[in-house]
Amino acid sequence: MKKKLIGGLIIVCSVLMYSVVIHPFKNQKSTEEVLESAWDEFGLFSFGVGETDPVISIGMDKTKSEEELRRYLNDNLSEETKEKYKVKIIKKDINVLERQHEKYLESNKAH
Numbered sequence: 001m002k003k004k005l006i007g008g009l010i011i012v013c014s015v016l017m018y019s020v021v022i023h024p025f026k027n028q029k030s031t032e033e034v035l036e037s038a039w040d041e042f043g044l045f046s047f048g049v050g051e052t053d054p055v056i057s058i059g060m061d062k063t064k065s066e067e068e069l070r071r072y073l074n075d076n077l078s079e080e081t082k083e084k085y086k087v088k089i090i091k092k093d094i095n096v097l098e099r100q101h102e103k104y105l106e107s108n109k110a111h
Helices: 002-026 031-038 065-075 079-084 092-110
Strands: 044-049 055-061 086-092
Touching: 002 044, 031 055, 031 065, 044 065, 055 065, 065 086
Parallel strands: 055 086
Antiparallel strands: 044 055
């Protein structure tokens, strides 16, 4: 009887440890997933996650709120990511960038 009780307690403890320690990380999005999900809402036009340099570089439309983006990132990036990387945000006029991109595409067609 004691063996069954001890075995049951071990199983219950294992399940509880799994749900407390492991389960929360399953719902954690990767850094790239967080940035992709912010793409349209915050007017992002580029982002990069440094492999050797601990910086997340983000290019965003200057008409969008940097403060709201930073709040979104703080709420959605993992603690490990927030500790490891510095976030650098570059704000530019999206219309200028689109024109530059069109010129670049046109110049490549000519070649």
